[in-house]
Amino acid sequence: MSNGWETRQQRTRSEILAAVGDIIATEGVDGLTMRKLAERANVAVATLYNQFDDRNGVLVAFVSHGLDELELSLDEQPASDPVDGTRVLLSALDDTIGSADHVWRPVLATIGASPGSQRMGAVGDRIIATIEIDLAKARAAGMFFVECDTDRLARHVFVQWMRGLERWAHGTIDWATHRANAELGLELALAAVLVEPHRTDALRRAGILG
CATH class of the missing domain: 1.10.357 (Tetracycline Repressor; domain 2)
Incomplete structure (x- = not known):
């Protein structure tokens, strides 16, 4: 059960970080907001804050994922x-x-x-x-x-x-x-x-x- 949950969490995280790259590529870092990222990744804003402290945390995670x-x-x-x-x-x-x-x-x-x-x-x-x-x-x-x-x-x-x-x-x-x-x-x-x-x-x- 936990393995399935962890797999879904990892997939969601990967989709979020892919969306980060898409937003920055088209709108720059200034265009990256937690609300816009949630919409692009099709997740709740609360989900983002469960995984990342703030926008800077998202950027560091993006670098780490790379x-x-x-x-x-x-x-x-x-x-x-x-x-x-x-x-x-x-x-x-x-x-x-x-x-x-x-x-x-x-x-x-x-x-x-x-x-x-x-x-x-x-x-x-x-x-x-x-x-x-x-x-x-x-x-x-x-x-x-x-x-x-x-x-x-x-x-x-x-x-x-x-x-x-x-x-x-x-x-x-x-x-x-x-x-x-x-x-x-x-x-x-x-x-x-x-x-x-x-x-x-x-x-x-x-x-x-x-």
Whole structure:
């Protein structure tokens, strides 16, 4: 019985989040209200408040849902080597955002400007945790020349990437600049701790070496 209820709840949540994307795509974030979302998803307004605290909670859930789908997609691909996993993750996140930038740009701008926002909150923590696991594998494989704090390094990598996204979302840089800066920042952070030949590879990816 409970499994059936949980399945219906999950289906309803997915339909709500799909409706979020539809509304933002046509009317922007300003067009997203709880009442309009309830009408579009064919649910009661009370149902929305049972699942999300407010409109910002809806937006964070929308981002989290996108991460869920990305993780499922990555799980279907062959496992990446340590460090490459982080490269693949951040590149895939950018690909996802860039493929529907008319939706993601206003969402990220709104989340970043929200009071108490800490770079996507629990969603950001999930990304950091995934990066940290990958970096810990690299450390265990002897790819780092120092016994570095992989959690702190993972947070640095994420924050640098997120800052670039926020600048793009607010229109201070274009998408190509964000992508170039994101790759440069990641590879320089990795080069600071990697042993050879991985360090040289990171510097070459950063465009510093010929």
